[in-house]
Amino acid sequence: MDFFHNFGINTNTVMTSSFDRIKEKLNILADAAKYDVSCSSSGSVRKNNSKGLGDSSGMGICHSYTEDGRCVSLLKILLTNHCIFDCAYCVTRKSNDVQRAAFKIQEVVDLTINFYRRNYIEGLFLSSGIFKSPDYTMERLVAVAKKLRLEENFNGYIHLKSIPGASDELMREAGLYADRLSVNIEVPTISGLKLLAPDKKHEDFTKPMLKVKNEIIQYKLEKKIIKSTPKYAPAGQSTQMIVGATGESDKDIMYSATHYYKNYNMKRVYYSGYVPVAEDSRLPAIGTQVPMLRENRLYQTDWLLRFYGFGVQELLNNDHPNLDMDVDPKLGWALRNMEYFPVDINKADKNVLARVPGLGMKSVHKIISARRYRKLNWEHLKKIGVALNRAKYFIVCDSNTWEHKDREGTKIKGLILQNSVGKFRKEYSNQLQLFS
Amino acid sequence: MNATKTLIYDGSFNGFLTAIFVAFDEKAQVVDIQKNSSSQSGLFSETETIFTQMDKAKRVWNGIHKKSHNAIKDIYFAYLSETKGIELLLYRYIRKMFASASSISSDYSDSTVLKISQLARSVGREKHRMEAFVRFQLTKDNIYFSNIEPDFDVLPLITKHFRSRYADQQWLIYDVKRKYGIFYDMNQVEIITLELEAAYTNSLKKSVHFGEEEYNYQDLWNNYFKSTNIKFRINLKLHQQHVPKRYWKYLSEKKVV
Numbered sequence: 093m094d095f096f097h098n099f100g101i102n103t104n105t106v107m108t109s110s111f112d113r114i115k116e117k118l119n120i121l122a123d124a125a126k127y128d129v130s131c132s133s134s135g136s137v138r139k140n141n142s143k144g145l146g147d148s149s150g151m152g153i154c155h156s157y158t159e160d161g162r163c164v165s166l167l168k169i170l171l172t173n174h175c176i177f178d179c180a181y182c183v184t185r186k187s188n189d190v191q192r193a194a195f196k197i198q199e200v201v202d203l204t205i206n207f208y209r210r211n212y213i214e215g216l217f218l219s220s221g222i223f224k225s226p227d228y229t230m231e232r233l234v235a236v237a238k239k240l241r242l243e244e245n246f247n248g249y250i251h252l253k254s255i256p257g258a259s260d261e262l263m264r265e266a267g268l269y270a271d272r273l274s275v276n277i278e279v280p281t282i283s284g285l286k287l288l289a290p291d292k293k294h295e296d297f298t299k300p301m302l303k304v305k306n307e308i309i310q311y312k313l314e315k316k317i318i319k320s321t322p323k324y325a326p327a328g329q330s331t332q333m334i335v336g337a338t339g340e341s342d343k344d345i346m347y348s349a350t351h352y353y354k355n356y357n358m359k360r361v362y363y364s365g366y367v368p369v370a371e372d373s374r375l376p377a378i379g380t381q382v383p384m385l386r387e388n389r390l391y392q393t394d395w396l397l398r399f400y401g402f403g404v405q406e407l408l409n410n411d412h413p414n415l416d417m418d419v420d421p422k423l424g425w426a427l428r429n430m431e432y433f434p435v436d437i438n439k440a441d442k443n444v445l446a447r448v449p450g451l452g453m454k455s456v457h458k459i460i461s462a463r464r465y466r467k468l469n470w471e472h473l474k475k476i477g478v479a480l481n482r483a484k485y486f487i488v489c490d491s492n493t494w495e496h497k498d499r500e501g502t503k504i505k506g507l508i509l510q511n512s513v514g515k516f517r518k519e520y521s522n523q524l525q526l527f528s
Numbered sequence: 529m530n531a532t533k534t535l536i537y538d539g540s541f542n543g544f545l546t547a548i549f550v551a552f553d554e555k556a557q558v559v560d561i562q563k564n565s566s567s568q569s570g571l572f573s574e575t576e577t578i579f580t581q582m583d584k585a586k587r588v589w590n591g592i593h594k595k596s597h598n599a600i601k602d603i604y605f606a607y608l609s610e611t612k613g614i615e616l617l618l619y620r621y622i623r624k625m626f627a628s629a630s631s632i633s634s635d636y637s638d639s640t641v642l643k644i645s646q647l648a649r650s651v652g653r654e655k656h657r658m659e660a661f662v663r664f665q666l667t668k669d670n671i672y673f674s675n676i677e678p679d680f681d682v683l684p685l686i687t688k689h690f691r692s693r694y695a696d697q698q699w700l701i702y703d704v705k706r707k708y709g710i711f712y713d714m715n716q717v718e719i720i721t722l723e724l725e726a727a728y729t730n731s732l733k734k735s736v737h738f739g740e741e742e743y744n745y746q747d748l749w750n751n752y753f754k755s756t757n758i759k760f761r762i763n764l765k766l767h768q769q770h771v772p773k774r775y776w777k778y779l780s781e782k783k784v785v
Contacts, residue, residue, distance in 0.1 A: 111744050122755040143695040153660045156781055158757040161766030210664045212749050367760050382760050461634035472637040
């Protein structure tokens, strides 16, 4: 077989003339979209049954990672960075002196299809600055998705950003073509929103969320009766909030997140450490460090709430309004609640094991499987992949070698920190570095 | 007492399964199972050449399948790791499996089981990586072409994924290291062998096989990749952990300037 000696005619004419212009637009509109942290491309059920292009019925795939280490799985762009609003935290705000650009609908479609065909991406993440009006903008986002689905027979993943203030009818239509819809709440407290985005009302954000939630519920009901009911946002909705721009506490953030999970059936809440993009007295100054460690702790807390059976009040409350920076939230909780420990590895229930520091859900499942064959000791646990440097203070197993001393939380914390080389260690260490 | 024996098979998975059948059937004391391409005879054991027989291979396959769903996946994945001595390790695993009344595939406190499950995990990870890192380049005769160089032999594992995704375009994924590829002609996927003069990495040097449009899209993607980076948060160590350097030459976003 010889694939390279049967050259056809070069069929590509579209791109060459406008290539430089497209390149410029892509640079501007990708740059402006990068602060949106959602990169999920999983959780949908769109199968390629029609011999078309793309399939999003499995796990999402990260096709690459940026140099800052974030997953690249979708072509994440704005349709335009023209905007009539002036939200202080946003790089696209009206008053910011940046280059402006706007894609044509067909240009976004072509980019998506051609990137997808080369296996660069799982699909499209399309957001936009607001030009003219929320409805005018939302209409165009929907038009892109509609074209991809109906004209290009595209089954890849589409995440559309709902424009705050867009009408219910448009939200309904958006959900028919998109896999996921999201509207970013941006500022976790209502007072903070008033301060930083005076043009926007809290209801502008929550109204489209409520519409999407209700449509999804409606879809599920109808699906039971009529099998052919068109899919509605099969991967659900998500939202994002900025961390560290308005002096809110971790408790404020996570209680707010819990509220959205509960009342709007969010699939995901994302936390985005504020990257200073504006000289503004209401905001941290340009050059302020991005609160990456704090962001990381919030994601850990989010996981504990969603997968480990913790209640938000256990992790954050009036006595403890902010997460520890030096230890992860599960370890922090354990150290404050030593009366729950030690836990017997060979007897404890799944939900009890899940609360042991150093045990991830994968280890928990392996322990439960493996202990059916024999009682587990330190060696077994080590092989399974348990982080014993943390776990050993909180468990007993089929080994006698444990120094069964009663220890206080603070002592254990000291021992763990002494023996750990966490990636953020140098950032929270108060010790002066004499020789650096 | 039986003499010790080394079984030599043709290097195919079905050949390996046939060897397993023979080992059980003859109740021989098997000390090694080797591919004929790389066999080394031990001083004190006799060798037996195994000819692949589909019916025998199938019986072993079905036998394992009946015993455990998880094990069958682990066995196939671990086999594709091409690890030295994997055949004998799998033979031990399978023997253990048939000797035990319950499924052993989750007995992670057993070192053979743990090793096989770890190898299977590594291969699974590589499969997933190749699903991510294939970069198709559109040839002038309209085939989306990709070179890969995976650590493990994962082409058989990724076929289905690409077939369901790219049903409306012709594509070819070629394993540079193992010198074979999978080709989809919009009807079915074929395994093909071909000699390529060179590996078509995503280099800056243009090749006559690809058109201007192809290079434009590579350029766009490369630019996109740069624009989407947040400089305040740069973390090259994490980046490299996710995108190991050995794959860079095949990635259009990592063109060496």
